[in-house]
Amino acid sequence: MSAAHAAEAEPYQPVFVGKTLDRLNEIIARYPAKQGALLPALWLVQEARGWISDDAMAEVAAVLDTTAAHVKGVVTFYTMYHQHPVGKYFVQVCTTSCCNICGAEDVVKALLQETGAKELGATSPDGKWTVIEVECLGACGFPTPILVNDDFIENVTPDKVPDLVRKYR
Amino acid sequence: MGYPQKPHPKETVVLSEYFGDPEARTFKGWVKRGGYEALKKALAMDPNAVTDEVKNSGLRGRGGAGFPTGLKWTFMPKEKRGPHYLCVNADESEPGTFKDREIMRWTPHALLEGTAIAAHAIRAEVAYIYIRGEFTEPWTVMTQALAEANAAKVFGNITIHLHRGAGAYICGEETALMNSIEGKRGNPRIKPPFPAVAGVFGKPTTINNVETLAAVPHIIKRGSAWYKGLCLSSPKSTGTKLFSVCGHIQKPGNVEVTMGFPLKDVIYEMCGGMRPGRTLKACIPGGSSVPILTKDETEKCLLDYEGVAEAGSLLGSGGVIVFDDSADMVYQIMRLARFYAHESCAQCTQCREGTAWTTKIMERILAGKGQMKDLDLLLDLSENMTGKTICVLSDSCATPVISGIKKFRSEFEDYITGKKRPVMVA
């Protein structure tokens, strides 16, 4: 990063201060090696910031005595960590076989239409919605399950989508 | 039958007794239902005696491999030279399987109790319960239950921690799960060393599935003889098992039956059978990684490790995916291949490249651009992806392709010859 660029950018505000740092320290104590707290630490970052930036990865690396490269390798392995900012409501729709045969792809279409997100992975113009397909949410008996942020919603059908979206909007 | 259905009279309700009962989630409610008595009893026993009891019960791992649980526990070092760990595999993500989720949602204390008993048996001080990242509700329920149980100090010297995954199917593989707990990419490890020698954080470790551990308190409480007596067919498969039934079925959900129960009764009686006007075409009996059964094979299949093997598939995790005659087997097999391609950890060549290539060939067939020789290519590729990698994800991708082409070849050919219109754009 050039010096000029650095001067323009907002300085990075660390996540792990105050209560968040206390929480992390409590988590670190659960593992015989500090690095064990990496996944939980990344969850804390995402909870605080909505996504995990390169700067945040560097911070996590420093706090847990590992390297930013290792943290990045981990972040890119697990699909639930966001490497970019996402909509206020992040919707994950299961479209793997069992839900697929029960109409999951129609639920995806309805969600895209209702939220205004143009395509999978894109955020709606109002910045509120990002819809993605995910592989098996582990609720195959309740097709189609979706996750809106941390809300797990079962038995979603296309006709239920408008109400569901309205509730969040 | 678990939530949201009422139990069916033919079920043997052990693990699912309190599914749908919110009070059972609380510590008080669980104690009122006889909870934590088994733990108390086990903690007063010699760890070896606990292991023997489980060994005698015939309990086998419910995660998919079906390895005898008590025997697994005996692999831990006889002489304790440092910390031992127990890892609980609550990373349920095999398509078609949703039993562990229900156990955690409704009977979190059953899992905690089983976890503590197992930890005692293998002389582990610490147990990590690795819960799938997507399981937000089970996570909340388990967190609450653990706090209550800790407050009541029921675990003796055993400490239980919850560890949240973050979206990786492969972390359900035991060595990948251990890497994930260590804060690494969820890459499966080459064996040896086996976990009982060098597991999580390099220390002796046992990994058990949620359903396995949830059965343990019942075995301790009621005795191994009782559990062993729950057997309808092969004496090598004992106890009850939850089967998650989904797909083209009237009443999807979890059913709990004694080992050896006929699959056709589960489908036609307990789960309400096919939708009106539809007939059964195929069934995947043990989660998406096992061979597909035809209608005939399904109707003859008995649900235990030996019975399903005899029918030509595997009991696996007990995820029963039902396809009726409206199902497009080619499209669904493509979806499964895509799933495995998405989840491949990228270590082994056959898996990294093979799962993606399989998906591409399947997609091309669905786009009407396939050739007859693609079927041989798929079979050869699948053979190349079988039995050659660190873990079995690659095999799991190959299995439905092989059984699909073998048993539903005409559906593939219809796309290739143009008899069926393309459903994808390639």
Added chain:
Amino acid sequence: MADGLINLTIDDVAVSVPKGTLLIEAAKQAGVLVPHYCYHPGLPVAGVCRMCLVEVEKAPKLQIACATQVAEGMVVRTRSGQAKSGRTGVLELLLINHPLDCPICDQAGECELQDFTFQEGRPSTRYSPTYPKRFNPVEDFGPDVLYVPNRCILCTRCVRFMEDVAKEPVLNVSERGDRAFVGIHPDAQLDHPWSGNVVDLCPVGSLLSKDFLHKARAWELDKTASVCTGCSQGCNVTLDLRDDTVVRIRPRANLEVNQYFICDHGRGHYRWMNRGDRVEAPLVREGADLRAVDWDEALDRVRTLLKGAGGSAVALVSPKASTEGLYFARKVLARFNWTGAFQVVMGEEAPLAGVPNLALRAERAPNGKGAELLGYTRDYAAALKAAEKAAVVLVIDDPEAQIKTSGQVIYLGTAAPAFLNAAIVLPMALMVEEDGTYVNRDGRVQRYFQARGTPAMARPAWWILGQLTDAAPESASAAFDAMAAEVGAFRGMSYATLGLLGQRSGAGAGVPA
């Protein structure tokens, strides 16, 4: 079973190896190279490329030779139909996303993917030409390393080297499935002083040296075993020359010294070998000028000069000079009251954390120890002082030396000296132009080999100085033998016993100096 050795059969060849040996290493003893990518003897086992599949009798499926330990009575077949088809399958899969851009790839000709595909790959791919291949742009990883992700086969050797050997894990595997690539954190650089090794370790042309980029095709290179001149560690190297120009230095395995690695300083320390301002003929002083003469005349002039001189003599030598040359220099000056010294350039020390006793040493003197064993000292200043009153000053390849002396200066050098007061200038071979030995800081005597001819009339120092003695050796080997017969530190050694890997000083002899 003899002495805890394990007996097994590999491709019908019986071998006995220590317990714990991996099949892939045991196979080497049977003369079998099992094709592999992720395995490297200097790195922890990963077992991920799955290339080294072999058939082990009684095993239910093919085993990877890199992660399977030998067992008594094991019967291994590396060339059975099953094993071969397993490996052919891996090759086909590795190639589906690998571009066939060998004509513009630096690795071509020394590419393990090319080699093994040629050996046991399919004649053509079954991957449809209509499928796009995976594409990611070239990444600049650091001062000398480029990453071409399209060619990467994810063997992870580079990642493991940085993590487990360099202990500076700046590389990772990013993403998963067929989207995976080797990543680096955006704020990080692959600038560890030993990071160039990832280029050698890469079995394909995915990690490239910027320094070597498009300089030569592998088949145009002449390779010569040598010793690194970058410092006193004495890493074993291979010199790659194209048309007599050194274009690349790569590590040559020596488990006692550098394992499989060299540092970036040593890797780049070759330009001096290609310098163009060489002295090409013996020069003798005629008044203010130096006149070119033939060797007979030049050597006669030296003999006359030495015969006429008396009192003290001083030798100022380069620590890059061969042990043999330094030995004959001392022999030539033996009848004087002589002092010899060398000057050591100092730099930063840079250890390779994962290998004991391996570092870029602060002392940038490949043969300082050899000079010391022969009686030269590091007290260069004292030698310069002594030179003022010496009758004869012999300088060996130290062109920067600022010598004030009332005596006569004999200069052996590769380039013209900066000072012009030498009575005689004798053109000397560079180390790449001669056979010779260096002694590393631990006293290990190691040979380097002649990689090209000398320019014009230049000769090795041992030949030039040897001609001034009765020994007058005709080869470097004979020069070494003369030294070994006289100097205790080298007793019992010869070029034959030193071989390609060298010997610790004193190890061959048991005879005190």
